[in-house]
Amino acid sequence: MNIVVCLKQVPxxxxxxxxxxxxxxxxxxxxxxxxxxxxxxxEEGVRLKEKFGGKVTAxxxxxxxxxxxxxxxxSLGADEAVLLSDRAFAGADTWATAYTLAGAVRKMGQIDLIxxxxxxxxxxxxxxxxxxxxxxxxxxxxxxxxxxxxxxGQMRVKxxxxxxxxxxxxxxxxxxxxxxxxxxxxxxxxxxxMKSKSAKIPIWTLQDMGLDPKKVGxxxxxxxxxxxxxxxxxxxxxxxxxxxxxxxxCLLGKxxxxxxx
Amino acid sequence: xxxxxxxxxxxxxxxxxxxxEERILPVRAHLxxxxxxxxxIIKDMADSDLFxxxxxxxxxxxxGGCLELSLVVEELSRVCSGVAISYAATALGSxxxxxxxxxxxxxKFLPDIAxxxxxxxxxxTESTAGSDASGIRTTAEKVEGGYLLNGTKQFITNGGEAxxxxxxxxxxxxxxxxxxxxxxxxxxxxxxxFGKKEKKMGIRASATxxxxxxxxxxxxxxxxGRPGMGFIMAMKLLDKSRPGVGAQALGIAQGALExxxxxxxxRIQFGQAIINQPVVQSMLADMSIQVEAARALIYxxxxxxxxxxxxxxxxxxxxxxxxxxxxxxxxxxxxxxxGGAGYMKDYPLEKMMRDAKITQIYEGxxxxxxxxxxxxxxxxxxxx
Numbered sequence: 001m002n003i004v005v006c007l008k009q010v011p012x013x014x015x016x017x018x019x020x021x022x023x024x025x026x027x028x029x030x031x032x033x034x035x036x037x038x039x040x041x042x043e044e045g046v047r048l049k050e051k052f053g054g055k056v057t058a059x060x061x062x063x064x065x066x067x068x069x070x071x072x073x074x075s076l077g078a079d080e081a082v083l084l085s086d087r088a089f090a091g092a093d094t095w096a097t098a099y100t101l102a103g104a105v106r107k108m109g110q111i112d113l114i115x116x117x118x119x120x121x122x123x124x125x126x127x128x129x130x131x132x133x134x135x136x137x138x139x140x141x142x143x144x145x146x147x148x149x150x151x152x153g154q155m156r157v158k159x160x161x162x163x164x165x166x167x168x169x170x171x172x173x174x175x176x177x178x179x180x181x182x183x184x185x186x187x188x189x190x191x192x193x194m195k196s197k198s199a200k201i202p203i204w205t206l207q208d209m210g211l212d213p214k215k216v217g218x219x220x221x222x223x224x225x226x227x228x229x230x231x232x233x234x235x236x237x238x239x240x241x242x243x244x245x246x247x248x249x250c251l252l253g254k255x256x257x258x259x260x261x
Numbered sequence: 262x263x264x265x266x267x268x269x270x271x272x273x274x275x276x277x278x279x280x281x282e283e284r285i286l287p288v289r290a291h292l293x294x295x296x297x298x299x300x301x302i303i304k305d306m307a308d309s310d311l312f313x314x315x316x317x318x319x320x321x322x323x324x325g326g327c328l329e330l331s332l333v334v335e336e337l338s339r340v341c342s343g344v345a346i347s348y349a350a351t352a353l354g355s356x357x358x359x360x361x362x363x364x365x366x367x368x369k370f371l372p373d374i375a376x377x378x379x380x381x382x383x384x385x386t387e388s389t390a391g392s393d394a395s396g397i398r399t400t401a402e403k404v405e406g407g408y409l410l411n412g413t414k415q416f417i418t419n420g421g422e423a424x425x426x427x428x429x430x431x432x433x434x435x436x437x438x439x440x441x442x443x444x445x446x447x448x449x450x451x452x453x454x455f456g457k458k459e460k461k462m463g464i465r466a467s468a469t470x471x472x473x474x475x476x477x478x479x480x481x482x483x484x485x486g487r488p489g490m491g492f493i494m495a496m497k498l499l500d501k502s503r504p505g506v507g508a509q510a511l512g513i514a515q516g517a518l519e520x521x522x523x524x525x526x527x528r529i530q531f532g533q534a535i536i537n538q539p540v541v542q543s544m545l546a547d548m549s550i551q552v553e554a555a556r557a558l559i560y561x562x563x564x565x566x567x568x569x570x571x572x573x574x575x576x577x578x579x580x581x582x583x584x585x586x587x588x589x590x591x592x593x594x595x596x597x598x599x600g601g602a603g604y605m606k607d608y609p610l611e612k613m614m615r616d617a618k619i620t621q622i623y624e625g626x627x628x629x630x631x632x633x634x635x636x637x638x639x640x641x642x643x644x645x
Contacts, residue, residue, distance in 0.1 A: 187280050190310035190323060193272050 001054035001150070004114045005045040005078065006101055006132070007038040009062055009069045010122040018230050034069055037117025039076075040178050043185040044147065045115050046077030052150065055079045057108065061089055061100050067201045074196035075188035086205040091218030094123075098131035100216050103209040105136060113155070114175040118143055126177065133175035141168050145181040262553055264560050266332075273314060273329055277336035280309055281344075289341040292466035293612050298422050299344045299466050306348060307377020315352045317359065320371035326567035327501060331508035331559055338512025339519075342616045343466030345509055347380070350418040350467070353502050354381025357427045357443050357494050361486035366445060370425060382419035384472055385429045385495050387412065392629045394429075394495065395438040399474065401430035407481045408432070408444065410474035413456065420470025421455045424448045428472070429491045441491030445483045452477030463615035503577035503624055504563040510581075510588035510620035511559055514552045517588075517595035517613045521545065524599045524608070535598075544598060548591045555584040575637040578630040585620035585627060592617040 012033035017026045034042070045056045058073035058081040060066050070081035084104050092100065105111055114133075119126035126142070133140030146158040148167070156169045160179050188196075206216060214220060240247045255261035266274065284305045292299055306312060315330045316322025323329075330352055337345035355374050358366060373379040390396035399412025410430055417426075426446045433440030446453060456471030486494055522545060525536040535541050562580035566573045592614040596603035603610040621627045 187283065187305060187309045188276060189308060190273060190276055190313065192310075193276065194269070197268075197272075 001048055001052045001112045002108075002110055003045045003048060003054060003056045004105055004108065004111050005038070005042045005056060005058050005073070006114065006116045006128070007042065007058055007060045007069065007073065008035040008117075008120045008122075009033070009060065009066045010035045010120055018228055020230070032065070032069065034072060035117055035120045035122075037119060037121070037178070037180065039117075039185045040180050040182050041115040041117045042073055042076055042078060043183045044178055045113075046186075047183065048113070048147070048150070049077075049079075054112075057082065059084060059101065059104050061085070061092070061097055061104075064203075067203075070201045071196045071199055072188070074199045075192035076186065077192065081199070081201050083201055083203045084209070085203050086216075088206045088213055088219070089217045091221065092216060093221035093223045094125050094127035095131055095222050096216050096218075096220035098128045098135060099220060100209070100211065101128065102132045102135040103211045104204060105132070107204070107209050112172050112174075113150075114138070114173070116175070116177045118177045118179050129175055129177040136173070136175065139170035139172070139174040140176070141170060141174065142177045143179050144176045145179045147176075147182075262557070264556075270329060270332060273325070274332040274336055276309055277311065277333040278339070280305060280311070281337050281340035285337065285340045285344050289344070289466070290606070290609070290612070292341065292343060294465075294606075296460065296465045298468050299347060300422075302344055303347065303377065303380065311348065312351065312377035313375045316355070316371055316375040320359075320367060320375060322371070322375040327504050327563035328560060328567055331504050331563045334505050334508040335512040335515070335556075335559075338509045339516040340512075341466060342509050342513050342620075343464040345512065346464050346467045347419060347422070349502075349505050349509065350383065351381045351423070352505065353498070354383040354419065354423060354425060354427050356498050356501060357383070357485050358445060360497070361443070361490070361494055362445070363482065363485075365482060366485065370445065374425070379424035380419050380422055381425045381427065382417050382423040383427045383498070384414040384417045384420075386414060386416050388415050392626055394492065397429060397431060397441065399428070399430040400434065401428075401432050401442060401444060401479075403432065404478070407479050408484065410444070410446070410452070410477040410479060412474050414472040414474075416459065416469055417472050418467055418469055420468055420472055421458060422468045426472065427485065428474075429495050430474075432488045432491075436489065438492040439489055441495075442488045443485040443491045443494050444479055445485055446474075446477070446479055450477055450479060461619075463612070463617070463619055499624055500573050500577045501566055503581040503630075504559050504566060506620055506624045507555065507559040507562070507580040507584035510584040510617065511552065511555045513613050513617050513620070514548075514555065514584070514588040514591040517592040517610060517617075518545070518548050518552055520609055520613070521548065521595035521598045521603075524602065528599075528602075541598060544594055548594055551587045551591055555580075555587040558583050575634055578625065578633045581620075581624065582627045582630045582634070585617070588617040588620050589614075 009032045012031040019026050049056045056078045058070055058078040060070055061084040064085055066083055070083055073081050084100055089100055116129040130140050141157055141159055143159045144157045145160040148156040148158055153172050155172055155174060159166050159168060240250050284302050311333055313322045314325040314333055318324040334345050334349050385394055387397050389398055401408040401410050428444045428446050429441055431440050432442040452475050454473045456473045459469040525541050526534050528535045559580045562576040565576050596610045596614050599610050602608050
């Protein structure tokens, strides 16, 4: 099986602070990590390769520093990794990101399965996977928590919905996004780490993939981030003390005052 | 402190720490309480290539020496020395094979050991043979088709869980220690069974068990080295493995120091964190100095052993004795600094204190090893 895993480098914390003056993420002092959901995608890809043979290629669109993350994917079992990096890719929204990733997949030729994490922990949109599937004309299933069977150009997966599970049969090639229930990602191996240190990570640019400059980065984005801000929590709580009867009377009085009762 | 570790050694240490913190830390209290052998963690260690560290490259290992092994043991022990010793005992159980075994025997077993598919154990101790290893009674009689083993080994780490056992037994009773030989015995060999599983004060996640041999026939090819060399090989092995026991003690002490630092920084008494008290700072400083001194001695002893030097008895014994005494003192002080909380099972300190004790006892009690160091002193004096 030829498998591609898409990964994103994200700040290693879920409590990202925002600079209130510039409305941008404060990245200083925060280590970048593999988007946690993507590490499940990588593990699943590596497990499928171990079972069916083939190759796992990790790809990421991002700045040059994402090379470190891609080297880490080699230590975790990926055979190869490619970074998609170009000034023109900067400021991409989910559509432009999906377009760029899809361009890389097309360049690779015959791919059986593309695995993504269900969403990133910084953007949280969960859109890149499905958009990419649409662009590649591949079958798509989101929230996969188990791959039940793969045979004869078909795959059967179990996906996790809010109200239960769905079993879905689809054709290959396919794109899936996975949840954290699908596996427990392995730790890196020593031989993997040593291999990853000397691994060469090729960088593919706009030109390398023959993409339309109008469809990538900020130019190709349908959406713009106008503002990022931390919601103001200026509501005040008032504690009412005293005997239960007094508390009830007091509360009722306040509700009436506010026209709520 | 800077120990000038190579990139590869740093990678090994970092990965062992990552594994310990992510896989062992969440379950260490349970493993201790339940006396449960840590099979899922052994699997993780195998997948991370940790068992390859001490195996030569030609048998699918990474070709590391005492230092690399010590780095792994230190990091695992920082979180749980019960788990660490289950790993280290495999190195102990395979060193004799690696150093003295036939090519055929090494080809047969080492790749599986490197892959972590088979754990090992080393069996010298018997009820009559502790510090005086020459008191062994287990016999290996040469018969048609191999050797017939009879006897009982006691307190064997990884006993029952390991697949491969290095057994020291007498092939010639009349020669005493010079009549001992070493054998590789596989679990499941007819006549080889397990006796009592011990309940222990510390390192409770590890398995300690009796090995019972009743007319157990093992192939002639399973002898390691020449007949009669068993005792000498065992002594050489223990010289080589002692820095590793020191590293176990070092890891325990490091873990206790960190836990005590954290607790004293957070514990508020008299309106402030108790770490602000000079008496507490003084204790923490002493603990830290001792831990660092132990580390320096162990790394130096391990490097000396890896240099190929033959006279490693004294340096290895010194490293083991010093580090294990440090571990006992530091864990005791760590419990003291954490007060009532340190004594309770909700905190890791009391476990560390229980775990530390064995490092002063096994692989040569500190008293016996001090005698060995003293003997080397006298030898030097006599030569000068």
